[in-house]
Amino acid sequence: MLLFVVILGLCCCSKESNQSPLGRPQLSGPSEASxxxxxxxxxxxxxxxxxxxxxxxxxxxxxxxxVLGESTxxxxxxxxFVKEIKRKHEGYxxxxxxxxxxxxxxxxxxxxxxxxxxxxxxxVSIVIKSGASEFFERTTLKLVCSxxxxxxxxxxxxxxxxxxxxxxxxxxxxxxxxxNSTTSKDSGSYMCIATNHFSRTTYSSNSSQVIITVKDxxxxxxxxxxxxxxxxxxxxxxxxxxxxxxTPPVTFSLYSNEQLVASMTREANLEAEFKVPLVLGQxxxxxxxxxxxxxxxxxxxxxxxxxxxVGGRVTIHxxxxxxxxxSVVGLRLYCKVETGTHPEYQWFLNDTLLDGRGNFYYVVHQxxxxxxxxxxxxxxxxxxxHCKVSDIANTTAxxxxxxxxxxxxxxxxxxxxxxxxxxxxTLVILLVSACCCAxxxxxxxxxxxxxxxxxxxxxxxxxxxxxxxLSGYSEDADEMKTPREDEFDQASEASxxxxxxxxxxxxx
Ligand SMILES: *[C@@H]1O[C@H](CO)[C@@H](O)[C@H](O)[C@H]1NC(C)=O
Ligand SMILES: *[C@@H]1O[C@H](CO)[C@@H](O)[C@H](O)[C@H]1NC(C)=O
Ligand SMILES: *[C@@H]1O[C@H](CO)[C@@H](O)[C@H](O)[C@H]1NC(C)=O
Ligand SMILES: *[C@@H]1O[C@H](CO)[C@@H](O)[C@H](O)[C@H]1NC(C)=O
Ligand SMILES: *[C@@H]1O[C@H](CO)[C@@H](O)[C@H](O)[C@H]1NC(C)=O
Ligand SMILES: *[C@@H]1O[C@H](CO)[C@@H](O)[C@H](O)[C@H]1NC(C)=O
Numbered sequence: 220m221l222l223f224v225v226i227l228g229l230c231c232c233s234k235e236s237n238q239s240p241l242g243r244p245q246l247s248g249p250s251e252a253s254x255x256x257x258x259x260x261x262x263x264x265x266x267x268x269x270x271x272x273x274x275x276x277x278x279x280x281x282x283x284x285x286v287l288g289e290s291t292x293x294x295x296x297x298x299x300f301v302k303e304i305k306r307k308h309e310g311y312x313x314x315x316x317x318x319x320x321x322x323x324x325x326x327x328x329x330x331x332x333x334x335x336x337x338x339x340x341x342x343v344s345i346v347i348k349s350g351a352s353e354f355f356e357r358t359t360l361k362l363v364c365s366x367x368x369x370x371x372x373x374x375x376x377x378x379x380x381x382x383x384x385x386x387x388x389x390x391x392x393x394x395x396x397x398x399n400s401t402t403s404k405d406s407g408s409y410m411c412i413a414t415n416h417f418s419r420t421t422y423s424s425n426s427s428q429v430i431i432t433v434k435d436x437x438x439x440x441x442x443x444x445x446x447x448x449x450x451x452x453x454x455x456x457x458x459x460x461x462x463x464x465x466t467p468p469v470t471f472s473l474y475s476n477e478q479l480v481a482s483m484t485r486e487a488n489l490e491a492e493f494k495v496p497l498v499l500g501q502x503x504x505x506x507x508x509x510x511x512x513x514x515x516x517x518x519x520x521x522x523x524x525x526x527x528x529v530g531g532r533v534t535i536h537x538x539x540x541x542x543x544x545x546s547v548v549g550l551r552l553y554c555k556v557e558t559g560t561h562p563e564y565q566w567f568l569n570d571t572l573l574d575g576r577g578n579f580y581y582v583v584h585q586x587x588x589x590x591x592x593x594x595x596x597x598x599x600x601x602x603x604x605h606c607k608v609s610d611i612a613n614t615t616a617x618x619x620x621x622x623x624x625x626x627x628x629x630x631x632x633x634x635x636x637x638x639x640x641x642x643x644x645t646l647v648i649l650l651v652s653a654c655c656c657a658x659x660x661x662x663x664x665x666x667x668x669x670x671x672x673x674x675x676x677x678x679x680x681x682x683x684x685x686x687x688x689l690s691g692y693s694e695d696a697d698e699m700k701t702p703r704e705d706e707f708d709q710a711s712e713a714s715x716x717x718x719x720x721x722x723x724x725x726x727x
Contacts, residue, residue, distance in 0.1 A: 240266060241267055241268070241325075241326070243264075243329060244327060244328070245329055246329040251335040251337060254305060257303050259299055260277055264297070267316070268318065271320070271321060272320060274318070275289070275290045275314060276290075277298075280312070281310060291319060298314070305336070312333075315329075340372050340414060343413045345362055345410070347429065352432065353431075353432040355433070359401070360397070361395065364426060369422070373413070374394050374413050374414075377412065380410075402435075404433075408430050408431075410426050411425075436465060436517075437462050437465030437469045437510045438465055438510075440462045440518070441459075441463075442507065446497065447494075454497045456494070457493075459491070459492050460492075460493070462510050467488070467489065469510050470483070470485075472510075473493045474507045474509060475505070476504045477507075491508075497526065499528060500526065500528050502523060505521040525560065529556050533555070534555050535605070535622060536552075536553050536555075549596060552566075552606075553590070553592075554589060554608070556617065561587060561611060564590035566592045568603070573592065580592060580594045596625075600624070602624070603623050605619045606618070
């Protein structure tokens with residue numbers, strides 16, 4: 220065993236010492252080069268036998284090593300290889316030295332030298348990995364910036380000329396751009412710019428613009444209807460379905476008690492109208508709008524298709540607007556009807572219809588529940604007011620009571636109110652004093668009563684101020700041919716009488 224090792228050692232030693240007159244070549248040259256650049260690699264051999272032709276070869280290592288250049292020389296150990304760099308030259312190079320006519324002497328090789336080949340970026344384009352360039356919101360958009368050639372490329376993404384920063388939903392990394400959960404705000408023109416650098420030169424290439432369109436899903440539609448009079452005894456409901464957002468075309472469908480009634484596709488707007496037969500005063504079932512512009516269907520609430528005829532009392536109440544010194548300068552009259560889903564209101568001054576906007580008033584039909592008449596209080600607006608409510612069938616126009624209004628009447632009210640409130644206040648003070656003076660035994664009980672009374676009075680005063688129902692008197696005002704100037708005074712007195720408690724207390 221020992222012998223074997225010694226023999227092996229001797230063998231090796233003899234091989235080394237035996238080694239040829241050929242030394243190891245040294246390969247030098249650039250470690251990085253750009254394609255088409257002309258570069259020189261130099262292979263130097265220090266020890267070599269004189270008078271023997273020496274073959275130096277530049278070899279590219281790989282699965283199949285390739286000889287890139289050869290140099291034979293009789294007189295020296297230096298070889299130069301001038302090459303025009305190509306993309307395929309990237310990799311490990313070595314120099315191999317051998318004696319041309321003497322194969323008995325083994326060839327020697329240099330250390331490996333790595334050559335990196337730089338390719339300027341070229342041929343940039345955008346590939347839509349996620350598929351279409353037009354799609355619905357909330358899908359993920361994946362774009363890839365592809366280059367036909369280029370090494371060490373870095374990428375920038377622009378949308379409508381603005382650099383895209385990474386955010387919660389925008390993820391730009393190397394050649395990829397992901398936009399998770401797109402919205403219509405992501406619609407625009409996309410471009411990527413690819414750049415790379417070689418020895419202080421920047422190469423850059425732009426892709427062409429790619430237009431991305433993100434469409435909005437249609438929102439839940441709203442449903443409403445209007446009543447149309449077809450003939451004297453025939454009505455239809457004009458049902459409107461409309462959505463606030465969504466990219467057309469949108470298909471709207473009307474369902475009645477879950478049964479499809481009709482559907483239509485709108486190309487330009489987000490509203491559809493359907494006509495449905497209607498019998499006044501009868502419940503015609505529940506209607507619902509559905510809308511879709513994808514496979515996702517949105518729907519409205521269920522709406523009862525029923526027209527309740529107007530009925531019950533028509534009342535007017537008002538709010539005042541005060542100017543300097545608390546004088547009433549403006550007035551808002553509200554007209555309401557007890558029942559009726561589709562009332563139509565009309566306002567009258569001295570039996571003349573007030574419509575739209577005049578020089579001292581305007582009419583706002585705020586909702587089916589009420590209509591407002593806004594007045595400026597002056598000479599022009601003095602007179603007798605009433606409102607009428609009818610429905611589309613117009614067989615039952617109901618009139619409110621008539622109310623006389625002028626500046627004096629209105630301005631008398633606050634004085635009265637001040638007096639009233641002051642009276643109440645004095646009363647409260649008197650009562651509290653009385654309580655204090657009262658005996659310890661009755662104290663708790665009396666105290667309780669006083670505060671309740673106080674509260675009530677304040678509440679009543681508030682009610683009096685806010686919502687004086689002018690129709691609160693007993694006569695049938697419709698029959699009043701000549702309304703008297705003191706109607707409001709009457710109303711005030713009537714109001715006081717409605718709270719006999721206070722009046723009684725006041726008298727005491
Ligand atoms: C070496 O070989 C080449 C051909 O292989 C021949 O032309 C040349 O003369 C030879 N040189 C010597 C010194 O033998
Ligand atoms: C986008 O979604 C993908 C897959 O759901 C996820 O891997 C990625 O992290 C998301 N990117 C961002 C920026 O949220
Ligand atoms: C590439 O895009 C940039 C940024 O929009 C612009 O400044 C540059 O002029 C474009 N270059 C070419 C060649 O279109
Ligand atoms: C009501 O009018 C519609 C259309 O105008 C018509 O189709 C329908 O037959 C009419 N119905 C009655 C009861 O007159
Ligand atoms: C309405 O009638 C009253 C008298 O009842 C009258 O004073 C007032 O000027 C009239 N107003 C209008 C606008 O005609
Ligand atoms: C109701 O009928 C009256 C006349 O009786 C008419 O002046 C009014 O315009 C009608 N209103 C509607 C809404 O048809």
